[in-house]
Amino acid sequence: MVSYKELKIGKHHIPTWDGMASVVLETAAKKTEWHGIDLLQTAVNSIGLPKNLYDQSYPKYPDGRIIDDRAGWAISELTTAGLLMRPRRATYTITDLGRQVFAKYGYKLDGKIIHAQAAYQMHTQELKERNQTTEVSNVSDNPAEEELSKSSFIKEINEQSTKYNNEVATDLLQRIRESEPNFFENLVVKLLVAMGYQGNDGTSWTTQLTNDGGIDGVINQDPLGTSTVYVQAKRYKEGNVVQRPEIDAFYGALHRASADRGVFITTSKYSQGAIEAAKSDSIITIDGIRLTNLMLKYQVGVQVKHHFDLFEIDEDFFDADI
Template identity: 50%
Template sequence: MNRDWTKLKQSSHGIPTYDSLIPYILQVLKNGEEATNKVIKKRLFEFLQVPDKILNQKYPEYPNSEGILYNRVSFALSDLYKAGALERPRRAVYQITDLGKGLLDKYGDSLTKKDLEAQPEYIQYRKELEIRNQRNEGSLAVSDHDESTKIDIKKLINTMNNEVAIELLDKIRNSDPFFFEHMVVKLLEKMGYSGENGHAKVTSRSNDGGIDGVINQDPLGTSTVYIQAKRYKEDNTVGRSAIQSFYGALAGINADRGVFITTSNYSKGAQEFAKNQGIVLIDGIQLTDLMLKYRVGVEVADQYTTFQIDSDYFEIEDLI
């Protein structure tokens, strides 16, 4: 396998492009060990014998940031993760998957971004991102006096948050079912379902009777919301029968309010039945959108402030 960085495809600055780094990241992780972002970059640069003069090149507008090549490795890691060639056991920690090993064996250093984009997980990722972006289009409406750059910024932020939401949903799908039940109850609490003096709980695993969580909205329990949470893969659509079973569980305890939450989606029949019976359905995309909004399982990465002229300030009577 090539070990000379000068043979990689390079940008106009003479720095390897991020996609040219893809096979070499798999190469330095092929032993199967978990490695941090920092360790991966160190191994990669040593493997390709990248000199300091290249590593030290930075974007002029960001002189205190990591070098350009460091930044490009992060982009390559992201694409490998989207394709399922890498997994993230923990934050900023990566590990090669069986798919990643297979791609490395098949393509070697000729592995390209196009090969990654052809993988089922990458295709599903792009499909889900498109759905999320379409759902968010309505929130991008602006008045006539707003500049087009504001729309572009909002679209960029939405896309970045949607990428985080996709990763978040993947982590939830791979979590313990009992953890998932606790998580959705916590989310509904953060949303205010428990009221000022109410309380929420997850039901016993052994005898939940089709009810995974209960939220009493007042201290006496006169207003109660019942929850069912199903942690499914994206292709496991929740059908009408599952919602009917939940309705039966609600009827068995004379309940009139239920929330069904899944990490996948619902069939048309399930949606119609739920609507007629007053059951609220939350799918995987809605779930993670709510988690971002109410900051459950996520934290703020960056915040930016924009300004506009306060025209009232320049009125003479306000200064006297």
């Protein structure tokens, strides 16, 4: 393995995240699968950092090592770029593309090359679309440039929170695309249940993977099943767009089930023809961006990391007679 001195060095005299990226790829290629912590530690331990650099932490965050943070960042960016993949929770493996990229660039691999990969570009585009949809503006990185009023301060907090959640949602979509088909089918049913479609006394289930008749999930909204929602789930890669024939096939499955309510959910997007067909057939379409936005809203597959309370004066309290 390479010495840390031969890698791209950043602040604190420690390799940068993209300096560690080639080391992570080289380490990942040595085994079929790695637990995330093992991959990180093996890569970090291989570059011969002296103890004073190995143990160094950020001044504001003394509980974590800088090198661990940068190696973890490298793993995350490599995964987003499709050079690593997660076959299971907390498990990583190098992809064929990752092997090709390392063979081509070796220790010259850097952030520009990683960010130029098609999967990373798609990730960036999806994040841009989310930010445009949620109307996130470019908040100044230097608060000293303007005196923040209370209202603008609250607006800035909301926008930064939205940007953070959009990053989480984009990463969430990638995780879903890496999942098994039956996992995705169960996920979309759980989401619709969380949204209230099952009702108080209804039932829900996914169909068998084979011979499902074009229906992946069923939600009975009442005990007798007089009101039923049928679900089609397509776990597609980002460039694989749902076309009109797939909507037509789902409509045929609904017709055979004598159903009038259908929801088509995909991890990718829909062609214009598919969107028009769905509207004419009364089929609700949910694409990857809307899917993960709903997952955040109804807290499916995510959990609240932090909660802030902002207070204002209760004028009624001071106006009341005490």
